[in-house]
Amino acid sequence: MWQLFRRERMWTSEPLKGRYDIVIIGAGVHGLATAYYLGKLGVRDVAVLEKSYIGSGASGRNTAIIRSNYRTPEGVVFFDESVRLYEALSAELGYNVLFSQQGHLTLAHTDSAVNGLRVRAEVNQLMGVESRVIWPPEIKRLVPAMDISSRPRYPILAALYHPPGGIVRHDAVGGGEAREAARIGIAIHPFTEVIVIGTSNGQVTSVQSTRGEIRAGTVVNATAGFCSTVARLVGLRLPIVTHPLQAFVTEPLIPFLDKVIVSATLHSYVSQTDRGELVIGGEIDPYGSYSLASTLPCLEVLAAHTLELFPCLSGVKVLRQWTGLCDMTPDYSPIMGEVPGVKGLILDVGWGTYGFKAGPVAGTRIAELIASGKTPDVLKPFSITRFWEDRLVGEKAAAAVSH
Numbered sequence: 001m002w003q004l005f006r007r008e009r010m011w012t013s014e015p016l017k018g019r020y021d022i023v024i025i026g027a028g029v030h031g032l033a034t035a036y037y038l039g040k041l042g043v044r045d046v047a048v049l050e051k052s053y054i055g056s057g058a059s060g061r062n063t064a065i066i067r068s069n070y071r072t073p074e075g076v077v078f079f080d081e082s083v084r085l086y087e088a089l090s091a092e093l094g095y096n097v098l099f100s101q102q103g104h105l106t107l108a109h110t111d112s113a114v115n116g117l118r119v120r121a122e123v124n125q126l127m128g129v130e131s132r133v134i135w136p137p138e139i140k141r142l143v144p145a146m147d148i149s150s151r152p153r154y155p156i157l158a159a160l161y162h163p164p165g166g167i168v169r170h171d172a173v174g175g176g177e178a179r180e181a182a183r184i185g186i187a188i189h190p191f192t193e194v195i196v197i198g199t200s201n202g203q204v205t206s207v208q209s210t211r212g213e214i215r216a217g218t219v220v221n222a223t224a225g226f227c228s229t230v231a232r233l234v235g236l237r238l239p240i241v242t243h244p245l246q247a248f249v250t251e252p253l254i255p256f257l258d259k260v261i262v263s264a265t266l267h268s269y270v271s272q273t274d275r276g277e278l279v280i281g282g283e284i285d286p287y288g289s290y291s292l293a294s295t296l297p298c299l300e301v302l303a304a305h306t307l308e309l310f311p312c313l314s315g316v317k318v319l320r321q322w323t324g325l326c327d328m329t330p331d332y333s334p335i336m337g338e339v340p341g342v343k344g345l346i347l348d349v350g351w352g353t354y355g356f357k358a359g360p361v362a363g364t365r366i367a368e369l370i371a372s373g374k375t376p377d378v379l380k381p382f383s384i385t386r387f388w389e390d391r392l393v394g395e396k397a398a399a400a401v402s403h
């Protein structure tokens with residue numbers, strides 16, 4: 001009988017070797033995806049090092065929203081590939097990641113926000129992504145519980161409706177990636193923090209970890225929250241400020257919301273999980289910090305803003321609140337690829353509030369870069385060199401809530 005309920009181990013840890021071809025720092029959905037796709041390409045002498053438990057950073061703290069309705073053509077192409085990979089991820093990993101493509105609504109409460117949505121809809125449609133501006137009667141049909149009247153301080157004027165958007169189970173994504181990566185021979189080492197990155201003549205040669213030195217000619221910085229402190233280990237200063245971001249979850253409710261709702265004006269977003277809980281997140285805290293503390297003022301403001309949208313939630317109980325760390329770049333786009341002057345260092349960082357939705361695509365493309373030595377076209381716009389070549393990829397308008 002017990003056998004019926006015995007749970008399989010998701011992965012096993014091999015002894016830590018003193019040398020790998022590739023060391024990936026960070027066992028979140030990016031680092032694990034990179035390892036998995038490297039393994040699929042036949043590159044298997046790879047170690048993923050994580051300073052805490054697997055998925056303990058941003059991968060386990062985000063609100064698991066998937067979408068590709070970005071503002072720039074570069075962003076739309078990149079995140080669209082991600083949505084497609086997410087659509088196939090359960091089959092790819094042989095593990096149900098519970099991707100619910102329920103549709104995603106970005107609300108506009110001002111005329112200028114409506115104009116912003118129109119521009120995004122145009123860019124999305126030009127790039128082949130399903131996305132259109134809809135008006136209050138259709139919004140009401142899609143989300144009957146939302147208050148579209150003129151009562152709230154910021155009435156809803158329109159929404160960007162993005163049907164392929166949705167939510168996924170983040171523990172299933174990270175766990176499924178770890179399981180498959182381990183199955184094809186990748187070494188995953190939790191509780192192994194990198195404290196030094198060794199270089200010689202501008203080439204990465206090793207990392208010093210809390211469990212000893214590991215030689216490697218390629219090191220991937222796939223960390224979130226601490227990407228700039230890791231980059232500093234090779235003297236690289238990233239254009240990043242790290243901010244906390246808080247979220248909370250309510251008690252389970254009878255299913256009443258089957259769309260992801262985002263309001264950049266109210267700085268809040270809401271979705272209902274398959275367990276019935278509401279997951280509600282806010283904007284980044286307005287100061288740089290590495291604090292993981294959750295605060296009452298944030299909870300109060302976020303709850304008040306959510307009640308503007310859904311007055312029916314008055315009296316609903318909050319189960320728990322938590323905080324993650326977001327590495328914000330000046331243009332609200334990530335930094336991916338090689339670093340001039342530091343051979344063997346690969347960046348997959350600067351993921352702000354949008355990293356989880358890009359784990360599989362970043363993983364597959366970074367793996368391709370490492371295996372082939374050539375930067376895939378889809379990664380080129382996100383190179384670190386854009387900051388000194390004056391070609392930013394401005395995604396602030398589509399970053400939902402991180403401002």
Ligand code: PYC
Nearest residue numbers: 065269353354399400
């Ligand atoms: O980019 O969809 C998003 C998002 C929602 C919450 C934080 N980021």
